Amino acid sequence: EAGVAQSPRYKIIEKRQSVAFWCNPISGHATLYWYQQILGQGPKLLIQFQNNGVVDDSQLPKDRFSAERLKGVDSTLKIQPAKLEDSAVYLCASSLFGSDQETQYFGPGTRLLVL
Amino acid sequence: DAKTTQPNSMESNEEEPVHLPCNHSTISGTDYIHWYRQLPSQGPEYVIHGLTSNVNNRMASLAIAEDRKSSTLILHRATLRDAAVYYCILRDGNAGNMLTFGGGTRLMVKP
Numbered sequence: 001e002a003g004v005a006q007s008p009r010y011k012i013i014e015k016r017q018s019v020a021f022w023c024n025p026i027s028g029h030a031t032l033y034w035y036q037q038i039l040g041q042g043p044k045l046l047i048q049f050q051n052n053g054v055v056d057d058s059q060l061p062k063d064r065f066s067a068e069r070l071k072g073v074d075s076t077l078k079i080q081p082a083k084l085e086d087s088a089v090y091l092c093a094s095s096l097f098g099s100d101q102e103t104q105y106f107g108p109g110t111r112l113l114v115l
Numbered sequence: 116d117a118k119t120t121q122p123n124s125m126e127s128n129e130e131e132p133v134h135l136p137c138n139h140s141t142i143s144g145t146d147y148i149h150w151y152r153q154l155p156s157q158g159p160e161y162v163i164h165g166l167t168s169n170v171n172n173r174m175a176s177l178a179i180a181e182d183r184k185s186s187t188l189i190l191h192r193a194t195l196r197d198a199a200v201y202y203c204i205l206r207d208g209n210a211g212n213m214l215t216f217g218g219g220t221r222l223m224v225k226p
Contacts, residue, residue, distance in 0.1 A: 004158070031212070040218075041218065042200075042202055042216025042217055042218055042219055043159065043214075043216050044216070045213065045214070045215075048213075056213075091158050091159075093158065093159075095212065098212055099212060100206075100208055100209075100212055101147050101149075101206055101208065102212050103161045104159075104161070104212070104214055105160075105161075106157075106158025106159050106160065107158050108156070108157055108158055109157075109158050
């Protein structure tokens with residue numbers, strides 16, 4: 001079974017530029033998550049989708065970050081404009097139903113460096 | 116979410132057992148104890164979880180204290196591929212499926 005796919009794997013941009021990340025979850029998984037992981041810290045949830053609806057985006061900096069999952073499958077996360085402190089690994093994860101105690105499956109992440 | 120406390124780092128020798136501790140003194144009755152690990156340059160992966168009883172699977176064992184205020188992840192024979200950051204996470208059984216990561220324990224395995 002294919003895992004969670006993410007692209008690109010690496011991205012270097014200058015501050016104030018825009019960037020977008022793409023995620024393809026495990027086939028059939030209804031729930032999709034985006035996490036931000038700053039170097040030396042654990043991942044922090046940015047947004048959670050159930051199918052194409054947002055369940056939780058309380059920690060998403062909405063002035064510069066946006067995410068969508070239009071057809072309930074793939075998702076994109078965008079940063080516009082980027083700041084130096086956005087340098088991090090952006091992880092996508094999915095789970096089958098989004099129910100209690102369900103395992104989340106993570107992709108390899110996109111490493112972003114903002115100069 | 117209730118907080119967990121883990122050592123920042125631990126070292127182990129290859130092929131020896133490893134005991135990774137986690138303290139969660141404010142755990143509530145509905146909190147499950149989950150462990151994930153993150154290998155270098157990869158996303159986290161599920162290891163094991165439990166509520167009250169000790170649990171075993173092909174990857175590891177989870178020993179939960181009787182008062183549930185601490186738990187220990189046991190790798191029975193560490194290999195070089197077990198070098199990773201191990202996260203102990205409490206998940207509320209009544210609050211959906213959130214994962215709140217702390218800093219974890221970086222396990223180094225020496226050949």
